[in-house]
Amino acid sequence: MYFSSDNAGPALPQVMQRVQEANTGFALPYGADPIMKEVRERIRDIFEAPDAAVFLVATGTAANALALASYCRPWQAVFCTRIAHIQEDECNAPEFYSGGAKLCLVETSDKMTAQGLRDRIEAEGVRGVHGPQRGPVSITQVTERGSVYTLDELRELTAVAKSFELPVHLDGARFANALVALGCSAAEMTWKSGVDVVSFGGTKNGCLGVEAVVFFDPSKAWEFELRRKRGAHLFSKHRYLSAQMAGYLQDGAWLEAASRANANADYLVAGLRRVGAEFLHEPQANMVFTRFPARLHQRLHDAGAHYNMWDDALEGADPEAMLAARLVCDWSITHEQIDLFLSHFD
Structure with missing residues (x-):
């Protein structure tokens, strides 16, 4: 009777099999392994984004913090809800990896609303050099209260962000759960709805410990690579991350x-x-x-x-x-x- 967290469950057999298969011989390190090529192509297919930049890290906190840092300068604000994972459960990691960006909280008991987001954005960036400048919007899908944004709700939020020329990050630690609940495609829930970068979760849904960061604008790829290395999240034996993700995506697992x-x-x-x-x-x-x-x-x-x-x-x-x-x-x-x-x- 274990209902504490989906983090606590076992890994999928497909994941374990691919890790075991990868555990033989030699493979180039740091993401140059052949399995990563397979993963990159598969994720691009899933998201219908042939030019997307795809990277792997071991934790959701690293995925969120490094993705946001790639879109946020130290003097900017990240707009999220008070109950977002980046606010409640990441020990200031987004602030740390961005060099000091401020989290500006949209008040809500669950989902962020378009009007609430607009009001919060309009309240920042108005004090000139004395206040934080407007930065990315971060949306959690599934929310920390178990709700799922509809595609219309996502589009309303991203439309507000785009009206201020702000990028949008999607924290998808439970991405697959949301996708199944909505019955839509990964593209529809992300870039077709205005999302710029997504943390594509695996750990909570049957992996040992791997998350993908998917940039739909590949111009951000090099900065992310530098931030990942500088932040100590570039695995040398990367093939074991790649193998997990390959098993996770295999045959729709x-x-x-x-x-x-x-x-x-x-x-x-x-x-x-x-x-x-x-x-x-x-x-x-x-x-x-x-x-x-x-x-x-x-x-x-x-x-x-x-x-x-x-x-x-x-x-x-x-x-x-x-x-x-x-x-x-x-x-x-x-x-x-x-x-x-x-x-x-x-």
């Missing part, structure tokens, strides 16, 4: 894994609805934000369930107090495990 994760969440949500749990946000991908009585949380904890509590006050709480939690499904969770979890509800 990435989409199949995301479909399973989303379907597992749907199954969990249906069960939670049956037992009367409340929902903080309407589940749309593989993350569920729910609330139910403290006595049930205690029962689940005693039974060995793992998930993140949104309220820390379980100890000593009124048994009927409604406490919030985040439950995340990955590709490997079974319906039997979900049924076991639900069996502990009244």
